[in-house]
Amino acid sequence: MITLYDSAISGNAYKVRLILSHLGIPVRRIEMNVDDGSTRRPDFLKVNRNGKVPAVILADGSALAESDAILYYFAEGTPLWPTDRLDRARVLQWMFFEQYNHEPTIAVVRHWIAHLGKTPESEPALPAKIAAGYRALDVMEEHLQAHPFFVGGSYTIADIALYAYTHVAHEGGFDLGRYPAISAWLKRVATQPGHIRITD
Amino acid sequence: MITLYDSAISGNAYKVRLILSHLGIPVRRIEMNVDDGSTRRPDFLKVNRNGKVPAVILADGSALAESDAILYYFAEGTPLWPTDRLDRARVLQWMFFEQYNHEPTIAVVRHWIAHLGKTPESEPALPAKIAAGYRALDVMEEHLQAHPFFVGGSYTIADIALYAYTHVAHEGGFDLGRYPAISAWLKRVATQPGHIRITD
Numbered sequence A, B: 001m002i003t004l005y006d007s008a009i010s011g012n013a014y015k016v017r018l019i020l021s022h023l024g025i026p027v028r029r030i031e032m033n034v035d036d037g038s039t040r041r042p043d044f045l046k047v048n049r050n051g052k053v054p055a056v057i058l059a060d061g062s063a064l065a066e067s068d069a070i071l072y073y074f075a076e077g078t079p080l081w082p083t084d085r086l087d088r089a090r091v092l093q094w095m096f097f098e099q100y101n102h103e104p105t106i107a108v109v110r111h112w113i114a115h116l117g118k119t120p121e122s123e124p125a126l127p128a129k130i131a132a133g134y135r136a137l138d139v140m141e142e143h144l145q146a147h148p149f150f151v152g153g154s155y156t157i158a159d160i161a162l163y164a165y166t167h168v169a170h171e172g173g174f175d176l177g178r179y180p181a182i183s184a185w186l187k188r189v190a191t192q193p194g195h196i197r198i199t200d
Helices: A011-023 A067-075 A085-116 A123-144 A157-166 A180-190 B011-023 B067-075 B085-116 B123-144 B157-166 B180-190
Strands: A002-006 A027-031 A055-057 A063-065 B002-006 B027-031 B055-057 B063-065
Touching (some): A011 A085, A063 A067, A067 A085, A067 B085, A085 A123, A123 A157, A157 A180, B002 B011, B011 B027, B011 B157, B085 B123
Antiparallel strands (some): A002 A055, A055 A063, B055 B063
16 A cells, blocks of 8 residues: 655645546555644654655655656556657656746745745745746646647646646636636546546 | 757756766757846747756757756666666656755855846845755755665766756855765766766
8 A cells, every 4th residue: 555645735745646546546645734844853754855745655665755756656657658758758848847937936825825824934025936927827828728738639747747736826816817728728637537636 | 960058057958968978969059148038039939938948959850848857858768767667756756856955946046146146136035045955965965875876876867967056056155065975976976987067
C-alpha cells in the first residue's frame, strides 16, 4: 500500500490523489498541517528533507517527494506519459513552467488569501504575484486556444500538474472568466475517467 | 544542427551548453540579452511563449524550452538518465527542487547582486531570498554527506541542474566554505569528461 503525506488544501498533494484515482491505485492518506511547522519536524524530515508535502512512501518503503516527480513515477508506462520523446520533454517543459511560473504565483496567492489571510509580510508582495499569475494564465490560454490538452492531443500529467491550482485560482481572486480556452480545458479535465475533486 | 537561445550569464543556459558538451553534440549559440526585454519580443515569443532563455530549436525545427526539460530530452538513452524507474523519479525530484527552492533564491540573488545591482525593489526581498538559498544549500549538503552524486551513485542531469547555479553562488555572496560536502561534489562534477566552464 502506498502512503501519501497529504494536505486537503494543497493542490500539489491533490495532484497525487488525482493520478492515483485515475490509475485505480489505493492509497493511505496522512493529513499534515502545512502551516504549523509539522512538515519541518525531524520525523517528517526523514521522509522529505525539504520539509514539504506531498511525499509518498512506496510499497518497498522508499520515499519520494516533489509532486511533479511523483506524477512522473506513477505515469510512466501509462497513457498519461507520452510515447514520443519530444512529447515527453514537452510534458516536463509544462511541469517546470508550472513549478516556476504558476505555482509560486497562483497557488501562493490562493494560500495567502483563502487560508492564511493577508499579513503585513504578504500584502506588499501581492500585486506582483497576482500580475505574474495572470501572465502564467495568458501563456496557458494562448496554448489551449490551439490544443485540447497541453501535449500531444491527449490528457497527460502536464494537464494534471496545471489543473491542480488553475481550477481553484478563483479562491485567490483570479478571474478565469477572461480565459475561455482555459475554462473549456478545465471542463475536459474534469470529465476524464477516474477524476476526483480536490475536496474528495 | 541545434540552435540554442543562450545567455552567457544564465546558469540555466549553461546547463544546456554543458550537457551538449558532455554528449559531443554541436550547437549554434544565439546570445540573448535577458535584461533589456529581448526575450519578450514577438519573434522570440514564437520560440518560447514564456519569454525566457534557454530555448532550443532541434534539427527538425521543433522548439523546446525550460532548461531541465531540455536536459531530459538530451539525457534520455545516455548514462546521464538512470535506467531504474525510481532513480529517474528521484532525478526529477532534485530537478523540481532546483527550480522551486534553489534557482529562485540562489540564482536570483546572484543576478541581483552580480549583474543588476541592488535596487529599491530588490533590496527588501534580499534577506528572505538569502535565507531560503541557505536552506536549499543545507538540504544539498546533508544529502551529499552520504552520496557522491545526487542519484544512484553516478553523475546525472540532477547534478548538472544543481551545479549550474551552486558553483557560482559565491557571486551572490553565498559562503560555500560552510559546506564541505557540496564543495567536494563541485570538484567531482568539474572533472567529468567533457566538462566546460560557464565562461567557455
